[in-house]
Amino acid sequence: MVRQKHFIYVGCFLSMAFPLCVVFLLLVSYHESDGNLRFASYYGDHMVLQKSPEKAVLWGYGPEGAQVTCFLSGPVKQSTLPATVTKGIWRVTMDPVEAGGPYNVTAAIKGSNATLTDVLFGDVWLCGGQSNMCFETFKIFNASEELALAAKYPHVRTFMVAMDLSETELTDLIQIELPWSVPTESSVANFSAVCWLFGRYMQANLKYPIGLVESCWGGTPVEAWSSSRALQKCGLEANNDKNRNSVLWNAMIHPLLNMTIKGALWYQGEKNADYHQDKYNCSFPAMIDDWRMAFHQGSGGQTAADFPFGFVQLSTYEKGHTDDGFPNIRWHQTADTGYVPNTRMPRTFMAVAMDLPDETSPYGTIHPRDKQDVAYRLTLGARAVAYHEKDVPFQGPFPQQIMSNQTYVSIKYDQTVSVTPFKDIFEICCSGSQAPCGPTSHWVPAPIMLWGPTNVVLSAHLCPSTTVVAALRYAWTDWPCDFKACPIYSADGILPAPPFIFVKGQ
Template identity: 80%
Template structure:
């Protein structure tokens, strides 16, 4: 009865709608997805100063929120938790106006950020026509895209929307991020409830532009420059306005621009950005977004074949805070899709933009299932060394899982040294061919080291383009997950067992 009376009240008020300025913030719209329970979704917008705003949720379950006041032109309501599903109608009303959202679903909201490989859209990928033809079969996966905007100061709201919330069709999905859409589609098939995808990315941008001044200061980075590549410019304009939104998590594909810009600082700037986003979204949503929300990312694919020292190996390593894998102690609740085995030599969009985004998105979903949704026993990590044993003529690697091995003479390299200095990417490295292997072990030849030296370091896949398509030598036993690259130093004179 109370709901019916409220609806009648709203309908009476609607005749005066032209007199008011009540509206939702820019990224709310028909067909949107709001974050489901146990979190509480936040709705906000604009209205006449000091007006009382009433909010009503009508759908499978009804909800009437307590009235709130408009303060400095802004109203904000945090609704009670709503289970996944819909559709819902959201109505807000003042004494003189109303605003309405229709066909609203509740599910999990994922933010998709980064540079051009996240911006890379569905019309550009392999099998694009087939993928787009089935988009409409997933009406509960909804998409939204922020416009390309920049600002020297932190904005409260987006000033440009590129693609408003939409029910997927071939036409609406074609210009949307391929990695974001495919991730959402795969996750929907796993979760079987609505998924909201918010794309906010810009090609050619370094991590610094997506980071707040707080995060940059933590890493000792410089003040902003002008343009979309200036520090914090896109954080200010394309991330900060979203902070009130309650989200489930984020996925990220970026780093190419940092292969030649502040490369050595990326092992600080990237983890610091993640930490800062988590803090800011938690505070901005009034504590509804988790303070450690899951953050997935794509470890860089490839660019130039035959190149070793172009920054790609370093950024891949720095993406893990120089640990080699995630999650780890520095990067908790993160997950990673290794993509170095997915090169695209004939990509019409340049080799830095490989068209196989399906495998990238699928590998991200494995990490999300394990880290974000706590699914046990889902394989999401490629093999990583658990123990390394060095001798005069060989190096034995024991992995943390069973491996599938294809012999290679070039992908493992050792650094031979008689000094106490650690080896690095600029040291002299020689190839260490695979000579034997077992269920969890790989033996490498160290015979290219001078007899007076010892193996001082070992690295794997340490070049821009380490192998052809899905043809790296080390995978999980299933052959699905490639081993990530690594660089491990060993000081001469130490025990021959390097790591445990």
């Protein structure tokens, strides 16, 4: 019936009678629930529910006025207080359950029940974005070896939302692409590589179950994943065009809000390199803020109001490309700060990926196949920000102090650096006036001259003698360096320095 509803929905969406169709579908959903006790769409056998100290939320459909009680059986037993089915929907909040399992979860009314089997309690992570988040595990480097490991991680469970859109906020998913699954080669093969690898690495570190919920769509802008509230904060709400503001938020995120989650991962931004690029420093942080608020409210306060949010800074697309789209979006992904977390984006973490290009990717250079390093860098951020592990380095070097004169530019970094001289990845803006430096200004290479444990000295000799160094930027191109060959890394050579731009007086 779910797939039949999907076809009806698509027909409605394409028709002129969309409002009437929505009412019809709501009536269909209500009719289905009459006398039929069941869980909402994204509950299922083999699922992971959020462990303590948070409480898992359960909800579903049933006959109007019925009293629904949920029972947990397994290593721990518990039952909830009865919940009354109102407008066809019931909802309960369980007491906290420690990580582990397996459990059976049963919803019961007089004369009927519905049971979920092999349920685990652990941490639930939502994975969203566009094609690089959707990029399947079977496409990555060493895919056969990775897929052969899948069955060795039975406590990493996967669920995939189907691609659908809606003009209104939906209560439940239209359809499901992959129900909750114990990992096998075939189920992991078509699942998000970044999401799967993150979950696998985290489960190996945490030693308890991880639930992964994939909800992504290739080639989509951030506006489609944002509520009208978030868009309004950035002056984007009234913009009506082919990208359909909020349609993916409505269909693929809003139905999940009742779910208690630990955190979210995000890989998106390529689309916004040529669509509302200048607004991304507002629209992306606003989306994060709004998701946090909505998941907190939707779960009855169980999902943290500031849940950890990790994202991948854009990798590469076109070698030799002079357009500033990708570097501008990389900068805007940090709310124009250059690193996270920061005051505008608290409890966030970022995986820098500009040093992971893939010139021979059969899926296009915009889709690099090395997702292992991406996921690993995300796990470092998660361990530090989400799990508060001490002494876990997760940020690459960032300038702490910049000084310049007409001869040189000196950069003091916030940590020990590993340096490989690289001719033109640093650039300086030479200005003979007080006008601020911008994309059309006179930018010239600033070669690395000297370096020490925390310092890099650049030559400013290419600036004309009548000008001064008014700004400095690093890695400000689409494709700044070859694979793992950027000039500035952390002392251990693992974490690349992120791109930055520094303008005097700002």
